[in-house]
Amino acid sequence: MSYLLAIVILLIILFVGLKPKKTPKTFPLKSIIVPEHWHQRLLQNVLFYKKLTKEEQTLFKAKMVRFLEATTIEAIHFELEELDKILIAASAVIPVFRFPNWNYCNLTNVLIYPDYFDEDLQFNSKTKGRNIAGLxxxxxxxxxxxxxxxxxxxxxxxxxxxxxxxxxxxxHLLDKADGVIDGIPNALLDKQYTIPYLQLVHKKMEEINKDKSDIRNYGGTSQTEFLAVAGEYFFERPKLLKRKHPELYEMLESCFVR
Structure with a gap:
């Protein structure tokens, strides 16, 4: 009798173990409620959004909502306005828009200062060396x-x-997804492209530092800053980048467009 009882208990354990686990409920991005007036504000302020199809615009706004729900935005010494939040959320979504599922796991808070600041995070108009726009x-x-x-x-x-x-x-946050900000977007770039990518980066940095490039000078200071500066160019003026730097455009496209 005890032998049969043991078999029954074993079968119950096996059944429970093999039973598929319930997955947490997920809500499609398209089902997220978005303020209607965002559309006009985005059309007026975000060129990337303006160039999207209607379906893509719907998805873009939904991703903005999800970002804002997961991130605390705090204004320092001024009253935060809706447009501030819209532009921060748009900034977050643009680099990862073509990624089906992406969350900034390495970000919880965005602090927004009224003006440029220095290395000690001072932004008073009397403070010297206020030249930092973000970090x-x-x-x-x-x-x-x-x-x-x-x-x-x-x-x-x-x-x-x-x-x-x-x-x-x-x-920079995307670059940091692998744990370090080093200008090598391991989370975005397939490993076989890492060496060709770095070779291209240093070639382009040399052109910048010899004043033979239209890429912003700050991109020549390090490969870390080159990635961010070239990424700005890619999203802000993609056609111009493709015409002037076709190889770099293709490499960045392989990173940001999935």
Whole structure:
């Protein structure tokens, strides 16, 4: 009798173990409720969004909502406006828009300062050396991003300068997805392309430093900054980048377009 009981218990254990586990409920991005007036605000301020199809625009807005639900945005010494949040969320979505599922697991908070700031995070108008537009935090600011509101808005208002501070900093976060910001986007780039990518990067950096390139000078300071600067160019002026730097365009396309 005890032998039969043991067999029954064993069968129950096996049945429970083999039974598929329930997966948590997920809600399709397209089912997310988005404020209707966002559409016009995005059309007016975000060129990347304006170029998308209607279906893609719907998806873009849904991804913005999901980002804002997962991230705390805090204004420092000024009152946060809706457009500030819209531009931050758009900056976050643009680099990963073509990725089916992406969450910034290395970001919890975005601190937005009213103006540019220095290395000590001082932004008073009397402070010298206020030239930092944004940064990805480390140490006590781990999982934080700090942005200049002035730089954030300028990046979207100027549609011809190939630069965008918000996009720049979120590309740094993508670079950091493998644990280190080193200019090698391991989370985006297939391993077999790493060496060709680095060879191209240093070639382009040399051109920048010899004043033989239209890529922003800051991209010549390190391969880390090159990735972010070239990424800004890729999203802000893709046709121009493709015409002037076709090899670099193809490499970045392989990173950001899946």
């Amino acid at each position: 990805v935090g480390t140490g006590r600011f781990e999982n934080h991003m700090i942005l200049s509101r002035k730089a954030l808005h300028h990046g979207f208002s100027n549609k011809t300068d190939k630069g965008n501070t918000g996009i720049h900093e979120f590309i």
